[in-house]
Amino acid sequence: MKEHKTLVTTEEAIRLVRKYGDLEDLETAREIYTKYMNDYFKGRDIEWHCFSAMAAIYTAGRVQGIREERQRRKAHLALIASGNE
Numbered sequence: 001m002k003e004h005k006t007l008v009t010t011e012e013a014i015r016l017v018r019k020y021g022d023l024e025d026l027e028t029a030r031e032i033y034t035k036y037m038n039d040y041f042k043g044r045d046i047e048w049h050c051f052s053a054m055a056a057i058y059t060a061g062r063v064q065g066i067r068e069e070r071q072r073r074k075a076h077l078a079l080i081a082s083g084n085e
Contacts, residue, residue: 004062032057 008016017025036053 028060030056032060 019076033053033056036056037049041049
């Protein structure tokens with residue numbers, strides 16, 4: 001069972017990557033995909049491994065977003081604590 005609720009639809013993800021995706025995003029996705037396939041794909045069930053690699057990319061995006069939000073909150077709390085809000 002998932003520990004998190006997916007808050008983005010497939011259509012929204014496609015629309016957003018087409019509108020805001022850039023070369024850096026593509027390079028990061030390619031690096032994750034290539035690393036996964038080189039390390040784990042052993043010539044069996046290509047579809048399973050392709051989807052697994054895509055899941056790794058999706059998970060990396062989730063983790064990136066979580067970490068960015070934590071940094072933003074930490075910076076905001078530090079600003080409040082310094083009295084410069």
